[in-house]
Amino acid sequence: MTAPDTAASVPHPDPDAADIVRAAHGDQQAFARIVDRHLDRIHRLAWRSLDSRADAEEVAQETFLRAFGQLPDWTPGKARFSTWLYRVALNLCQDRLRRRREQVPVEDLDLADPGAAPDRTLEQDQRRQRVEQALRALPQRQREALLLCHFEGQSNAQAAQVLGVSVDALESLLARARRQLRAELAHD
Incomplete structure (x- = not known):
């Protein structure tokens, strides 16, 4: 009889954990590392949700402002910090979409290949x-x-x-x- 695979049941450590602790105690470089690690993905998710680069930038900024405010109260182990960031960003996108009265056309599309x-x-x-x-x-x-x-x-x-x-x-x-x-x- 083989031993059960315990590696599958052990959660992976949060790669942001050390920076969260440091940033919660005022280390600005630690928070900058968190932002650098996640900003592109949060912005891309917001842009795809909202079809607006300007709105996506605002959502990304608000996501990290909220994250900064929550760092002292962050409880490790419940979920990865990145998972929580995605949820915050999606909630902010949902709020913006609810406030829109009409469908906004897609703007700021990527430029086509000039060749x-x-x-x-x-x-x-x-x-x-x-x-x-x-x-x-x-x-x-x-x-x-x-x-x-x-x-x-x-x-x-x-x-x-x-x-x-x-x-x-x-x-x-x-x-x-x-x-x-x-x-x-x-x-x-």
């Missing part, structure tokens, strides 16, 4: 707009699950923890999101 043929560039831009429109049409929880797993590279377990659902529920959200996207983009 690409104009007809190819137009086709790629139109395809990207159709995909972004189909993503915006998804129910909020499905969109968030897809953003976390597909675009942010979170594991199903990490994304489930961010969203506060079971892994099975997350997988269901992903399956429904993919099914709806396929149906929306079938003519492409």
Whole structure:
């Protein structure tokens, strides 16, 4: 009889733990390391959720302001700090989306490759707009699950923890999101 695999049941240590303790005691360089470690991912998640670079920058800034305020009260072991940051960012995105009265058009799209043929560039831009429109049409929880797993590279377990659902529920959200996207983009 083999011994049970205890490595699978032992949680991985939080890579931010030491910097959290230092930053909570006023070490500005420790907090800067936390920001450097997570800013790009938080900004990218907000931008994909809100379709606005300006709004994404504001959400990222507010996320880290809240994080800074919570450092002295942070309880290690409940969840990774990065998981909590994603949840804060998603909540701030949801607040902004709720306040919008009408659909805001996608702005600040990435610039097309200047060397690409104009007809190819137009086709790629139109395809990207159709995909972004189909993503915006998804129910909020499905969109968030897809953003976390597909675009942010979170594991199903990490994304489930961010969203506060079971892994099975997350997988269901992903399956429904993919099914709806396929149906929306079938003519492409």
